[in-house]
Amino acid sequence: MKKILSALGASPILWGLVATFGFYYAINRGVIANETVVRYASGHPVEYVTIAMFFVGLCDLAFKCVQTRNEGRSLRRGALFPPKKTEKEPVSKAREYQETVSKARRMRGDSTYLRRLADALDFLTCGGAPDELDQELRFLADDATDRRDAEYGMTRAFIWAIPILGFLGTVLGITAALGSLDLTQLNATSERLAAGLKVAFDTTALSLSLVFALFFGQFFSRRQDATLARRVSKLVDAELKGRFYDDATNEENALESTVAALNDALRNFAAQAALVFSDVVNLKLNEGGASWTQSLADAQRRFISETLAPTLDESSKRLEKFDALVDKVGDEMIALRQILQTAADANALEAQLAGSLERLAEVGEFEKTLNNLSATVCLLNSKLTSTTPAPKLRSISELRPGKRADVIASIDALDDQRSSFSYRGDSTDASGEADREEGYERKRSA
DSSP: OHHHHHHHHTOHHHHHHHHHHHHHHHHHHTSSOOHHHHHHHSSSHHHHHHHHHHHHHHHHHHHHHHHHHHHHHHHTTOOSSOOOOSSOEEGGGHHHHHHHHHHHHHHHOOOHHHHHHHHHHHHHHTTOOGGGHHHHHHHHHHHHHHHHHHTTHHHHHHHHHHHHHHHHHHHHHHHHHHHTOOTTOHHHHHHHHHHHHHHHHHHHHHHHHHHHHHHHHHHHHHHHHHHHHHHHHHHHHHHHTTTEEOHHHHHHHHHHHHHHHHHHHHHHHHHHHHHHHHHHHHHHHHHHHHHHHHHHHHHHHHHIIIIIHHHHHHHHHHHHHHHHHHHHHHHHHHHHHHHHHHHHHHHHHHHHHHHHHHHHHHHHHHHHHHHHHHHHHHHHHHHHHHHSOOOOOSSGGGSOHHHHHHHHHHHHHHHHHHHHOOOSSOOOOHHHHHHHHHHHHHHHHO
16 A cells, blocks of 8 residues: 555656646636636647646656755765775675665665665676676666666657647637638627637647747756766766675685696706706716716627628628629510511511512413413414415515514514513423423424
């Protein structure tokens, strides 16, 4: 019930309607008797609605201004937390500061300053790092500004709606004036026309005047809010910035410093151990230098005699075998070249033999033809001598000159062709050849 009563007590709509009722009650009772106020405030229903909107918006701005002034007075009390120490406090103490803020909100009431502190401490207790607190405070300031700006939504709506109502009254007045025109009754018509134009202009003038006042009231209220927001941000930054450090980070820093100290101690110990070791080694080297030198020379001689000399001998033997193999390959290359030359000569001889065989084949064919011709000639001679007696020619000179020359040329040509061929390995009968030679001689002498 208390919450409902407190909500109604802080409602600008309720108080705006109450103010509107009181204003018109004062006009009806004659408390407000100014003709201008009465004319512009109670001439038309649109003016009643305009006046009601104006008072609601004005009450809203008044409540905001009162709230802002109260919060400004609460800031004058100074910081809520004790002054910051030289050394930072662990972030785990943020819970103690949260309890302090809760007590202050119960005693002083809620305010922008206490809400900002509570939200920042909630960020730290929920795992936020102190290094990110500055960014979180900027975010909270922007969020508070947006939230405060949203609270002016109703006033902005009235600033937009009141001029619209004035224009609506203007339209209604002009419509009523035009609807009352009657040329037959000029006196009554002029009165109704004047009343309609009066409503039209009065509603417009009233709406513009009220919206002008409401707009400037909003401007001053928002300016006061901006001043309060800057003061709250400055005080919260002074309260929380640089107050806390992260416990885990501090432990890590302590561990890192311990590890660094341990590393320094280990490096010093290693340096001292290295100096002692170098002194001991130098002493031992000086004492046993001669024996170590002799041992090294003996080891070198054993290495040369047992390992290096056999390796060199084996390498020389392998080189000799390689030279012999190279010589053998050279001889084989020479023999291969000779074989290739012999093969080339054999190919040439084979080509010559093929040509000779072709010529022999041609000569054999010609010999057969010649033998056939000779046999034919002999057969003709025998036929001629057996059947009819040939005319006796005592000599070639008895033939006609042209015929005699042809016969002599033919016989000479046959004789030349026959004498130009020689038959190697031929099985021709020597006696037949001699007979043919004699026959030729006889024919030539004939």
